[in-house]
Amino acid sequence: MKTSDLEIIIKNLAPELYGYAYILIPDDLQAGQLIIDATQNFVLNKKFFIDKILNEEVSKEVTTEIQLRLFQAIYDIAKKRFHQIKLSFGKAEDKTNFFLSLDFEEKSMLYLRIRAMLEINQIEMIMNQDRSMIIAFLTDARMKMIQQVAVAADLGGV
């Protein structure tokens, strides 16, 4: 793989990266900056991994591996930033949006599982949590959403 191939792969992954960043930090500019910082972090600090993939052919497995590493970088940075800036977008966060009212970890896991369609072991790697914790978080997140949707349906909201 050439370095230009790696650049193209990352450019093509941008919409997925942005989607994940936005659900973690629901603000256009913050999410945009988040994916830029995560990519910078990945390119400048993961030299060993980049050297390894540059010796391999372009394949779906390599693309998935890059995507997972970038998701991991986004999660790590977002986790720190979320707690620092959550007050600033507290008002913007719509409480009637069942998904955005979930906890940070729950949102992350549910998005990765449902929208990004990742396996549990891949989510384990991104979030650095063990399998049982992830399954418990996922079940709780689903239950919370089911209950919120049901309540809203009873009130005639859904």
Place this chain on the structure above:
Amino acid sequence: MKEPLRYKDFSCVHTKNIFSLLDLSEEDSMYSFLSSHVKKCTECSKKLEKYVENNLAIKVFVPKPFMSQDLRQTFNSELSDVFKIAGLNQIENKKKLIKQRLLSFDSAGTAMVQGLTSKNMLMIYLFVSIVFFSLKFLI
């Protein structure tokens, strides 16, 4: 979705765990235990069925944010800059290499000219020309 599922309503101790069937792989040891339990327990079987149905309904509430074209362009240009900084841009690397080679060639040339016009070399030229002319007049 009129009756939401609530943990406190579950009468079977395994009901809470059977929901993990959605996320467990078939190779997982828990998967075979839970799936065989669901076949035997009507309570769990009903709850799982309802959970799967509700899970499909909540999928629509998980957003898929859209990335604007402007943001994508900004990201692409930032990425190109990062690749240049990290030394991963092949065109930039070639330009740098050519520049380095030209500079080393230039410095070698400068060193050679400096060497040829140094004090010692001038003395040598003078000495050689004296010897040359002396020999020429003598012979």
